Amino acid sequence: MIVFALRRAAITIPVLLGVTLITYALINAAPGNAVTMLADPLATEENRRAMEHALGLDAPIWVRYVLWLGQILTGNFGYSYVSNQPVLPLMLSHLPATLELMAAALLIAYVVGIPLGVFVAVRQYSWYDYVTTFFAFVGISTPSFFLGLVLIYVFALQLNWLPPSGQYTLGGSRSLGDLLTHLVMPAAILALNYLAITVRYVRGSVLEVLGQDYVRTARSKGLRERLVLYRHALRNALLPIITLAGLQVPSLFAGAVITEQVFAWPGMGQFAIQAIGARDYPVLMSVTFVSATLVVVGNLVADLLYGVADPRVRLS
């Protein structure tokens, strides 16, 4: 297990380095820089150059990259061009809201998706199966922001059941109940895509396991079908869900960006979009880098957990 874990962890290092390289190259391809942003429009060319020098922008790109990488490793993500505050605390203050949203979405996707997937798998080619498949397709084909608008229209504007946006009521008590009423719509929207994929995945996985010899053995021993399904089949059928979760982290994060925009949810996505508008590159660079790192680490954790859950993986 330790060898497997180390080998798996080792291949993430070049990927992470590549991620930093791509991020840094991207930001350097940007037109304009901090000086364009900060300098007085009437400043002379000389003043601009002095400013560039003061900000260290005139060094060769590889020097700036190495310096930047060194700073990242010590947790210094630079200063926002806009607010002049350090980026890391700013980013960390937006991270919990996004993680909250992602966790709630995952929870919804599993609580609904796994039972539904099992339900339709044991009724393969039934009416339920076709309807669920159809809606799974609708789920992966719906633009999340459009469905978000529909939900706001129905539940917030017409029925007045839920608040249309934000994380807490302004000037309210910031209670858990208040948070949940604000969370339910964005979390449902973010969950939709993943829910659809989970149902299809669980269905396929359960069907595959039900066709295996050990299930036939369990059945021929005379075990009740419930017991065969839940005690024997489900355990193995749900293993691939671990990998699926790891693979879906990136699209979940990307979905959160749009969802946050629709529901004015104060997380990393809003933070990033504001930074794009303001050409706040240190912030943008950091958000991109941190989200990519989350993805790489998420995949690593998923693979390691799979190794713990299924010893066969460790051998290959």
Next chain:
Amino acid sequence: MLRRAAARFLRHRLAVAGAVFLLGVTLVAVLASVIAPHSPYDVDVTAFRSPPSSAHLLGSDLIGRDVLSRLLYASRVSLSIGILASTIAVTIGTTLGAIAGFYRGPLDAVLMRLTDMVLAFPPLVIVLVVVSLVGPSIGSVIVVLGGLTWPTSCRIVRATYLSLREQEFTLAARVVGARDRAIIVRHLLPNALGPVLVAASLGAAGAILSEAALSFIGLGVQPPTPSWGNMLVDAQSLTILRTMPWIWVPPGLAILLTVLAINFVGDGIRDALDPRSWL
């Protein structure tokens, strides 16, 4: 074999419905200038924000442009972005995937780490950043989406080539002295057509959704050019969302139905070309 596949595809009713729908959308896109009742840019000063009527079948938008005409013209933008971005992605992905799967070894390892790096960035986040750098336009959206979404098809094609290269007909081709290039292109590629087509359909669906999302945020197709995504931008205001559903419901449904149709067609192709699914 192709005839059998076509017969199987025709038995997949949703796929056929999807194909028919896509054909319709394509016709609309091609004939937009003929069938649209108004110009998508003309402002009707007698009708700002007017609800659907005989003059404007789907109403008019905030500055008095005909919503139906804009919707019809926008299909051009969305379809071309879907088709072109997916073509770019599949071309890059198939080339690199075929090379990686055929040669294996260090070249494969390098290419796979490269796909890992690109895949590490959340899809929309990286596209947002790059588009904001190069400046939003139809062209930049196509190039950025195509240039950043190829790893999916690359992985699919690589996996197919890994199994194809072990089969006897590859050995046979090698025995008669075929060069690598000929084996990769002439002998293996036709056998990888199914996965490539599926990857292309997934890519097109994804590109249309991404364009819509980007334009919705304001970083995609720029007004006054109509796109299904940027027609929804105005609905970010709660007043418009509440009182003028004719502005934002039609483009949203257009995206949903088009993407759904592409996904059904993709599923139909997968079923038709994968004999195992019929055993």
